[in-house]
Amino acid sequence: MAYHHTVPRECLHLTRVGRFTGQRDIFGKAMTMLRALFIVVTIIPSVAASQSPRSLTVEEAVRLGLQNNRSLHASQMKVAAADARAGEVRTTRFPLLKVSGSYTRLSEIEPFAVQLPFVPAPITISPVVLDNYASRVSLQQPIFSGFKLSNTIAAAEYAGRATGYDYAMDRSDLIFAIRSAYWNLFKALESRRVVDENVDLMERHLADIRNMNAAGLATRNDVLKVEVQLSNSRLSQIDAANAVSIATMSLDNLLGLPLETPIEIASRLHPSSDSLKPVDAYVDEASTARPDLRAAGLRVSASDASLGAARGSRYPQIFLSGNLYYSRPNPRILPTKDEFKNTWDVGVNISFDLWNWGATSYQTEQAEAALEQSQDALQLLKDAASLEVRQSYLALRQAQRKVPVAQEGVSQAEENYRVAQSRFKAGNATSTDLLDAEVALLQAGMNRAAALVDLELARARLVKSLGKEEE
Secondary structure (H helix, E strand, C coil): CCCCCCCCHHHHHHHHHHHHHHHHHHHHHHHHHHHHHHHHHHHHHHHHHHCCCEEECHHHHHHHHHHHCHHHHHHHHHHHHHHHHHHHHHHHHCCEEEEEEEEEECCCCCCEEECCCCCCCCEEEECCCCEEEEEEEEEEEEEECCCHHHHHHHHHHHHHHHHHHHHHHHHHHHHHHHHHHHHHHHHHHHHHHHHHHHHHHHHHHHHHHHHHHHCCCCCHHHHHHHHHHHHHHHHHHHHHHHHHHHHHHHHHHHHCCCCCCCEEECCCCCCCCCCCCCHHHHHHHHHHHCHHHHHHHHHHHHHHHHHHHHHHHHCCEEEEEEEEEEEECCCCCCCCCCCCEEEEEEEEEEECCCCCCCHHHHHHHHHHHHHHHHHHHHHHHHHHHHHHHHHHHHHHHHHHHHHHHHHHHHHHHHHHHHHHHHHHHHCCCCHHHHHHHHHHHHHHHHHHHHHHHHHHHHHHHHHHHCCCCCC
16 A cells, blocks of 8 residues: 655645755855955955065165154245245235225204305205225335344344255254164174074074983083073063064154055175264364354344344334225215215325334343354364264264274184084084184174174264264
8 A cells, every 4th residue: 555645735844945945055154155265365465465575775874764754844844834934924015905895874854054145045065975985005115224124134044044954954854863773684684693693503502402301411401501691692682672662663764654564674784993083174074064053143143134124123123105095975075075076195105113122122131142152162163063073973983993803803703603513523522612702793793794894884873973964
């Protein structure tokens, strides 16, 4: 007997819905995987690329810093403001032209009229004009101001030129700061490289001494000595890596880059010793070329011009003036008429302060004190510049002498390490002797990196002290 089982229509419907839901879930998972793949393919490589080292020479770093540094841009805006101020002051010597206008509504009154005998009606002399319109064009030209205008203009121009030299000095300081940060990063990278090499040496040494200890050729104390020295080297390795990070952020900050941007040093040091002129020749060159000395000299001239402007208040002030009136009614025209009429006048105005309770004397004293202050500041700056040049000169000579000594020290330390390692493997030297050789090699490498960077920085410092941007 055959049995037939009939599936209800509702069950068939649920089955179809279940299949559709499963297909939709599979489709959703596929889309999610595609989105994740898109992120991996597009976003992650871009993030990795953003963290790739940026290769820069020192000249490229300087150009980038000059373009992006906000402090230098602020200094440049000071120059623009000073130039605008000088232009504003120069306009005071030219004629001043003004235009003005007004409208007035008057209250109603009886017109002015006279009654003559035998005349039946009064005669109106001045009619009432209720709506009054007035316009005027005025021209004023200074003729003599007691030299106040000329001295004020001169002071503003001197100050503007001084601000320009301030910008040049700020630019020179920024270039030196970028060069210093660049070579300090190089120094940090070199130090890290030397420390990493020392750690590798110590690890190989530790492996050898442990093998010798297992063979009974070295004591446990020998192993501990190497382990302690390796721990010290790893601590130095951590410090060196941190120094690289700090130096990188310092350079990034000066260049206007994100602080986590890695920098690859593309320039190489030039350890050759440059021939130096006598120090007095450098001092004389700095006294005429340094932007800060030029700026200070111009500020002395500006203070002297300001003193002349203050003394100008003792003289009369003379102005030529003229006016053109176009009014309705025009008060100069009689009888009054309700119509526009033009009139004009020209005159010379003279003013003089007979007594102002000593204000002019006080202003003059202030200007004299400011002049002496600027003169003292110039002399102090000259002394400081001479000292800076002499110190930079001595630092460069010292750096030149240290480089060959440091290079010779590296050669000696490498040979000492080679001999100590050979003797140690032959059993003719102790582990302590090899440790001393490794430490000496590490110190010699650090000294050479420091000497090379100090030489480059000493060159840059001398160039900066002379008021130059580059040699």
